[in-house]
Amino acid sequence: MLDRLEELYRQAADDLARITSSEALREWELGTIGRKGEITLMLRQTGQLPPEERAAFGKRANEIKNLLTQAHLEREELIREQELARSMEEGQVDVTLPGRVTPVGRLHPATRTLREIYDIWAEMGFQVYRSRDVETDEMNFELLNIPPHHPARDMWDTFYTTTPGVILRTHTSPGQVHAMREYGAGGTKPIRVILPGMCYRYEQITARSEVQFNQVEGLAIGPRIRMTDLKGTLTEFARRMFGADRQVRFRASHFPFTEPSAEVDVTCILCQGQGCGVCKHSGWLEIGGCGMVHPAVLRNGGYDPAVWSGFAFGIGPERITMLKHGIEDIRYFWSNDLRFLNQF
Amino acid sequence: MLVSIRWLKEYVDIPADLPAEALAERLTLAGLEVGKIRYIGVPQQNVPGITVPPSDHLVWDRQKLLLGKIVEVKAHPDADRLVIAVVDYGGEALEECVTGAPNLFAYTGAGPLAPPLWTPFAMEGAEVWDGHSEKPARMILKGRKLRGVYNRAMVCSEKELGLSDDHEGIMLLDERTVAGYAPGTPLQDVLGDVLLDIDLTPNLARAWSIIGVAREVAALLGLPMHYPPTDVRMDGPAIAGRVDIDIRRPELNPRFTLALIEGITIAPSPLWMQLRLKLAGMRPINNIVDVTNYVMLETGQPLHAFDWDILCRRAAQSGAAHPTIITRLPDAGEELTLLDDSHHVLDAHNLLVADTAGSLSLAGVMGGLESEVQPDSRNILLEAANWNFINVRRTMQSRKLSSEAGLRFSRGVHPGQAEFGLRRAAELMRVLSGGIVARGIVDSYPLRPETVRVDLPVAEVRRITGMDLTPAEIAAILRGLQFEVDVTGDLLHVTVPDHRLDIGTGVIGQADLIEEITRIYGYDRIPTTVMDDLLPPQRDNPALRSEEWARDLLVAAGLNEIVCYRLTTPEREALLAPPGESVDLPENAYVTLANPISQDKTVMRRTLLAGLLDTAVANLRQTDRVRFFEIGSVYLPTPGDLLPQEPRRLGILLAGPREMAWWDLPARDGRFDFFDLKGVVETLLAGLHIEKAVYEPARHVSLFPGRTAALTIRKRPAGVLGELHPKVAAAFDLPDGLPILIAELDLEVILGAARAAHRVSPVPTQPAVYQDLALIVPEETPAASVDAVIREAGGDLLEDVRLFDVYRGAPVPTGHKSLAYALTFRAPDQTLTDKPVNKLRERIIKAVGQKLGATLRD
Numbered sequence A: 001m002l003d004r005l006e007e008l009y010r011q012a013a014d015d016l017a018r019i020t021s022s023e024a025l026r027e028w029e030l031g032t033i034g035r036k037g038e039i040t041l042m043l044r045q046t047g048q049l050p051p052e053e054r055a056a057f058g059k060r061a062n063e064i065k066n067l068l069t070q071a072h073l074e075r076e077e078l079i080r081e082q083e084l085a086r087s088m089e090e091g092q093v094d095v096t097l098p099g100r101v102t103p104v105g106r107l108h109p110a111t112r113t114l115r116e117i118y119d120i121w122a123e124m125g126f127q128v129y130r131s132r133d134v135e136t137d138e139m140n141f142e143l144l145n146i147p148p149h150h151p152a153r154d155m156w157d158t159f160y161t162t163t164p165g166v167i168l169r170t171h172t173s174p175g176q177v178h179a180m181r182e183y184g185a186g187g188t189k190p191i192r193v194i195l196p197g198m199c200y201r202y203e204q205i206t207a208r209s210e211v212q213f214n215q216v217e218g219l220a221i222g223p224r225i226r227m228t229d230l231k232g233t234l235t236e237f238a239r240r241m242f243g244a245d246r247q248v249r250f251r252a253s254h255f256p257f258t259e260p261s262a263e264v265d266v267t268c269i270l271c272q273g274q275g276c277g278v279c280k281h282s283g284w285l286e287i288g289g290c291g292m293v294h295p296a297v298l299r300n301g302g303y304d305p306a307v308w309s310g311f312a313f314g315i316g317p318e319r320i321t322m323l324k325h326g327i328e329d330i331r332y333f334w335s336n337d338l339r340f341l342n343q344f
Numbered sequence B: 001m002l003v004s005i006r007w008l009k010e011y012v013d014i015p016a017d018l019p020a021e022a023l024a025e026r027l028t029l030a031g032l033e034v035g036k037i038r039y040i041g042v043p044q045q046n047v048p049g050i051t052v053p054p055s056d057h058l059v060w061d062r063q064k065l066l067l068g069k070i071v072e073v074k075a076h077p078d079a080d081r082l083v084i085a086v087v088d089y090g091g092e093a094l095e096e097c098v099t100g101a102p103n104l105f106a107y108t109g110a111g112p113l114a115p116p117l118w119t120p121f122a123m124e125g126a127e128v129w130d131g132h133s134e135k136p137a138r139m140i141l142k143g144r145k146l147r148g149v150y151n152r153a154m155v156c157s158e159k160e161l162g163l164s165d166d167h168e169g170i171m172l173l174d175e176r177t178v179a180g181y182a183p184g185t186p187l188q189d190v191l192g193d194v195l196l197d198i199d200l201t202p203n204l205a206r207a208w209s210i211i212g213v214a215r216e217v218a219a220l221l222g223l224p225m226h227y228p229p230t231d232v233r234m235d236g237p238a239i240a241g242r243v244d245i246d247i248r249r250p251e252l253n254p255r256f257t258l259a260l261i262e263g264i265t266i267a268p269s270p271l272w273m274q275l276r277l278k279l280a281g282m283r284p285i286n287n288i289v290d291v292t293n294y295v296m297l298e299t300g301q302p303l304h305a306f307d308w309d310i311l312c313r314r315a316a317q318s319g320a321a322h323p324t325i326i327t328r329l330p331d332a333g334e335e336l337t338l339l340d341d342s343h344h345v346l347d348a349h350n351l352l353v354a355d356t357a358g359s360l361s362l363a364g365v366m367g368g369l370e371s372e373v374q375p376d377s378r379n380i381l382l383e384a385a386n387w388n389f390i391n392v393r394r395t396m397q398s399r400k401l402s403s404e405a406g407l408r409f410s411r412g413v414h415p416g417q418a419e420f421g422l423r424r425a426a427e428l429m430r431v432l433s434g435g436i437v438a439r440g441i442v443d444s445y446p447l448r449p450e451t452v453r454v455d456l457p458v459a460e461v462r463r464i465t466g467m468d469l470t471p472a473e474i475a476a477i478l479r480g481l482q483f484e485v486d487v488t489g490d491l492l493h494v495t496v497p498d499h500r501l502d503i504g505t506g507v508i509g510q511a512d513l514i515e516e517i518t519r520i521y522g523y524d525r526i527p528t529t530v531m532d533d534l535l536p537p538q539r540d541n542p543a544l545r546s547e548e549w550a551r552d553l554l555v556a557a558g559l560n561e562i563v564c565y566r567l568t569t570p571e572r573e574a575l576l577a578p579p580g581e582s583v584d585l586p587e588n589a590y591v592t593l594a595n596p597i598s599q600d601k602t603v604m605r606r607t608l609l610a611g612l613l614d615t616a617v618a619n620l621r622q623t624d625r626v627r628f629f630e631i632g633s634v635y636l637p638t639p640g641d642l643l644p645q646e647p648r649r650l651g652i653l654l655a656g657p658r659e660m661a662w663w664d665l666p667a668r669d670g671r672f673d674f675f676d677l678k679g680v681v682e683t684l685l686a687g688l689h690i691e692k693a694v695y696e697p698a699r700h701v702s703l704f705p706g707r708t709a710a711l712t713i714r715k716r717p718a719g720v721l722g723e724l725h726p727k728v729a730a731a732f733d734l735p736d737g738l739p740i741l742i743a744e745l746d747l748e749v750i751l752g753a754a755r756a757a758h759r760v761s762p763v764p765t766q767p768a769v770y771q772d773l774a775l776i777v778p779e780e781t782p783a784a785s786v787d788a789v790i791r792e793a794g795g796d797l798l799e800d801v802r803l804f805d806v807y808r809g810a811p812v813p814t815g816h817k818s819l820a821y822a823l824t825f826r827a828p829d830q831t832l833t834d835k836p837v838n839k840l841r842e843r844i845i846k847a848v849g850q851k852l853g854a855t856l857r858d
């Protein structure tokens, strides 16, 4: 019996040493130290031996089973390592193959820029106020200090409608008077709003001009608002929008609803002020107009211009988008070609 | 407006070392935007800190392009059409130039010329424009033989110097132009110039002249202004009593002045004047017309010259003793033919200059054909008038006319300028035409504007600008702009000069002055501050916030945002109804443009659908799969309201293969259908936490019958979604057979139901019991009804009902379908056992059987 045990042990140990796969190992385990394995079966036969042999045999058989169990564990570890190494060898992928992209949608570039503008102004306490596209001549012009037939009207090529006195707004400035009347509490409360919206101009559609375009106007009214604030606030905006290293320049200009009026330029994003085609070799890019709210407009909004003052500005989101991304044709915006939209 | 710096220097002593580029920059920053700088012969200068577009204009070589003096013109020995000009160019010897210039032929063989002729002279090696080339081309002058005579220099035409296109003869310079220059002076010094092309904003009407710009320059540089003299030598018999003025509408014609110049001879004007007109973009005509244009360019006051003899003849014909100028509105149907040969039936507001015989000119805009100056005119009645700018602008618009005079009058010219312009022009005409000016002028000035005075406290300047300027600083700036200023302590009493109409009174006048002060002081010198003002009450904008939220949800659902033109045509939108069917539109359904710019944009849209379809058509030429949405307003006029409603809508469009193929995973078959579209809508509504959305079968003229649903949210109609009607798809040129899924939803209703603060349920702690249930129902039974009955019967313990299969065909009887549901049961406080679940299941089966005739499928 003992000899048979020793024989089985040697055989099992030899077999184990030659095993290289986890399947063979499982088979070996079943055949030797498993519940019905030969070693296990022998161990169970201990009781049939004469009593004097039982102790020695039992002890040895247990020893062998422990040795083989230990060896099995080691072998198992080794084979797992080998198999992992093999699968790593065989399972390599070509990481340069394209990934499976989740097709996501995209916001229109005009929306993206509008949001960027909202965010910057929101941090300075300016909130969004929207008003209608189809406006009265009175709101779009007259209350903004632009009387009928005044030459200042030449500044806007206006779409008129077949209803007398009704036009498509040429700018979001009518929102100034709307906001003053709605939020100003009869000219007693300060205001900080931005007025985004689609505007319309009677212009041929070309790479540079469109019949419809977004505009964002801003309006701040208070008892202590000065031109130095206008300069400081717009400089802050320009640097946040175009980069902290931008230089900002204010140029005298004219808008009937502000006085003094200015145009705001930033150093050209493309040539850093050296002169290029985009900035028409001036080194500067015009980003919008601004000024101190004209006393007549304050009055039309319900404020006493001798006590209250304010500033207003207007910027063009599409133009800003074009400058930032080097877009040379404004017609891309409303033509909605996915080959354009998918670049944002 | 083109402004010659050489001309400007007659009125203000611009320092010689101030480069034109720097002057242009100063003007631009002060609101006179210099759009372009044009160089005449002189080089561009590099000014540190100023970037200007590089110019490749012709620079006149200072050694080789010189002032020449022709001392004699000799015949060419071998050619009739050539002569030899003997030129003193400051060199050691005279130079002989062979030329074919016809304007020298008269001097041929006359011996030494006294006085000599002055001309631009080019030496071998000089670069000039090719006078014979049709297209602009430059050339380097080379010595060559011309009919046997060697020629190494040239006398130049205007074209060769780049001054104009004139190559009829060489340039002969007049005395005034060469005064003070010796032969051999570089031509740059004699004729070189820089032209500033200034874009004037409407408020700067006063600067629409050389003197107007000179005033700005003087103020900016702190230099004095030199006005030209207004003395006129008047040697003729008095004008008084020979012509009358009758102004019928002073509010439209505040002032009218006249001078009479007799015995003139019409001739070309001198070169200096012609050159200035040409460089300003005007064509020289003769010494009378040129003076009216020149003085308009110089002073900003437009003028008009009548042939006096024609006026006298008309007066006689109408039985009057002498001419009377009448300014009046036209009679009904009155007609007038203008200088440009255009014929007009006049509108009631078109003011006329007339006489006793009828109309003469369209006031302030253009002279009439009949009374204009003729080549043989001998006597000139000169008009300098003033017109209401609003009325001139209306007249130009209604008559579709434009003129240099009209443009200036329509921006506003101060009536005070009329006499200045009249005197200046009368004297120039006298000098240039040999005429005699009648003594005195006739000045009818019925509406003299009040002198504007503004009291400006220094504190007001500080309040608006934020800067502490002293009274002296402010006064100096305003005086530089020709304002009169008296300072009393901190108060400035300001009197507005009589060339400005743009300064108001009271608080508006103060603002007008503050603009002038800051503009001249320099915006670049204004410090920057951070607002320390009251922060207004901060308000939420829920409409905008929820709209942006919807955008984010749709983008997350894989859709691209588009933005379409809001202008379209009724015809385009009519295509949304299949042929034969029509959409019932109310009268005046559209906001219609009175002045559309193109035929495809005549009205404001009433729907987003047409724009979505147009966008799909365009993109389906490049790609087979489109998914996009638009959020924007439509414009719906409502009877009785002046302005239309502008509700916000959401448009969605899907078309093409549902899945994308990958290199190892082919796309499964299937194109977007109704349920993909509905899925997008459901995703949006779920994201906005909107429950109680109801989809019901609906009909819509543009949509496929039976594949169209109406959406209702909280009992409010919220739009339609469905598959596009194939006939509409065809009308929009969409690909044949491709299902187009499209929705137009009412964003106001949807966003009105959105809930930013929805309630969140606790995460369940008890296990769920899952059961499947397959029901056979008649084909026409809507799934939503089955769903509703199951939920009702299932009660509180039925947590979720999910349809996972719809099956038709054996063994399901024809006319029926099988709907398979996965049911989730859960009790909040205990572990459910099979017993209550089975009871519920039986209840559900019974309910659907009774209410819908559903049977259990085995």
Ligand SMILES: [Zn+2]
Pocket: A268, A269, A270, A271, A272, A273, A274, A275, A276, A277, A278, A279, A280, A281, A283, A284
């Ligand atoms: Zn640039």
